[in-house]
Amino acid sequence: MEGHGAYNRSSRVQATGSSPAVPLLEKAAREVELPLPPETVVIADYGSSEGRNSLGPMAAAIRVLRDRLGPDRAVSVVHTDLPGNDFTALFQILASDPDSYSRADPTVFPCAVGRSFYEQILPSSSVTLGWSSWAVQWLSRIPGVIPDQVQIAYSQDAAARAAFCQQAADDWRCFLVHRAAELSPGGRLVVLSMALDHHGDFGYRPAVAAIYGAVLDLVDEVFISKEEARRMVIPTVGRSRQDFMAPFVGSGSFAGLTLEEIDVFYGEDRIWTEFRSHGDARKYAARWAAFSRASVCPTLAASLDDHEGRAAEFIDRMEARMIGRLKVAPEPMLIPLAKMVLVKGSSQSSA
Numbered sequence: 174m175e176g177h178g179a180y181n182r183s184s185r186v187q188a189t190g191s192s193p194a195v196p197l198l199e200k201a202a203r204e205v206e207l208p209l210p211p212e213t214v215v216i217a218d219y220g221s222s223e224g225r226n227s228l229g230p231m232a233a234a235i236r237v238l239r240d241r242l243g244p245d246r247a248v249s250v251v252h253t254d255l256p257g258n259d260f261t262a263l264f265q266i267l268a269s270d271p272d273s274y275s276r277a278d279p280t281v282f283p284c285a286v287g288r289s290f291y292e293q294i295l296p297s298s299s300v301t302l303g304w305s306s307w308a309v310q311w312l313s314r315i316p317g318v319i320p321d322q323v324q325i326a327y328s329q330d331a332a333a334r335a336a337f338c339q340q341a342a343d344d345w346r347c348f349l350v351h352r353a354a355e356l357s358p359g360g361r362l363v364v365l366s367m368a369l370d371h372h373g374d375f376g377y378r379p380a381v382a383a384i385y386g387a388v389l390d391l392v393d394e395v396f397i398s399k400e401e402a403r404r405m406v407i408p409t410v411g412r413s414r415q416d417f418m419a420p421f422v423g424s425g426s427f428a429g430l431t432l433e434e435i436d437v438f439y440g441e442d443r444i445w446t447e448f449r450s451h452g453d454a455r456k457y458a459a460r461w462a463a464f465s466r467a468s469v470c471p472t473l474a475a476s477l478d479d480h481e482g483r484a485a486e487f488i489d490r491m492e493a494r495m496i497g498r499l500k501v502a503p504e505p506m507l508i509p510l511a512k513m514v515l516v517k518g519s520s521q522s523s524a
């Protein structure tokens with residue numbers, strides 16, 4: 174993600190997309206098995222980025238837990254992301270945003286960990302409630318080049334598609350194994366992720382076309398080389414409902430977790446909704462370009478030979494080319510998402 178608060182400023186699409194999963198988090202907070210006092214109740218936020226989109230879900234979960242715990246019991250909120258994440262922006266927003274959950278409640282203690290969620294991040298059996306939104310679609314590694322695209326969903330290359338599919342399956346299992354270790358018995362985890370819809374559609378077609386088109390524009394302008402463009406990959410995947418369910422098929426549980434519910438749905442395209450009222454094609458294009466810039470352009474820039482020297486200009490040029498392409502024919506974006514609840518076997522059931 175782009176740092177310096179850029180993700181916080183350009184991620185309202187994600188905030189809107191996550192909102193249907195917040196009632197699942199509230200329900201999980203009502204039903205989760207709580208640790209006995211004086212143990213701390215721990216909420217983990219996996220893939221927090223710069224934190225703005227975590228404020229609402231964390232506040233919602235804490236509100237429900239407070240009713241159960243009373244005002245004095247400590248709650249720890251652990252935001253986690255990759256080591257290179259802009260944690261300064263996260264701590265600033267926690268300290269100063271009027272919507273910050275930590276400003277309102279003196280017995281909530283936020284902290285952060287910079288470690289991949291494809292490893293164990295927190296001590297075994299220490300997490301009461303987990304939340305992860307718009308994060309598990311990111312793979313642990315790029316499994317290979319995509320010769321004809323930057324996004325695997327729109328590639329026609331069978332070998333590349335197979336490699337990404339295998340990586341996605343391995344990574345989902347790896348994510349689950351580590352969360353299963355961290356959750357306390359009876360703990361609950363709510364996940365919201367990009368997904369494939371029931372027709373296998375990844376969505377975002379105009380945005381992905383604009384991103385790939387912009388990369389090719391920069392090759393034509395000789396700002397990047399063909400080899401740099403060839404290496405540029407967005408390491409995200411949309412998984413289908415069946416993909417998410419695969420580890421649980423057969424026994425119904427995986428690594429001690431059960432998948433209590435899962436739903437694939439469409440997120441609201443609020444940029445399109447706003448365009449229909451203002452009618453300004455450039456504004457529509459700028460909003461989607463800002464979304465793409467903050468989410469994926471730094472990842473593409475990592476493939477530049479002299480990354481440090483050219484990344485900033487590359488990202489600016491990408492945004493300008495994307496705007497040029499997207500403003501020509503504004504159209505709605507399909508936003509397939511999956512929301513699910515995972516439960517770790519309770520202390521009663523394992524006793």
Ligand SMILES: C[S@@+](CC[C@H](N)C(=O)[O-])C[C@H]1O[C@@H](n2cnc3c(N)ncnc32)[C@H](O)[C@@H]1O
Pocket residue numbers: 174184187188191219220221222223226227253254255258288289290291305306307308311312313468
């Ligand atoms: C699109 S942002 C989502 C931020 C926020 N949760 C939201 O709902 O808007 C995805 C975040 O996942 C993080 N991420 C990607 N791969 C990760 C990994 N292996 N471990 C931890 N975080 C990861 C990225 O660094 C990024 O901050």
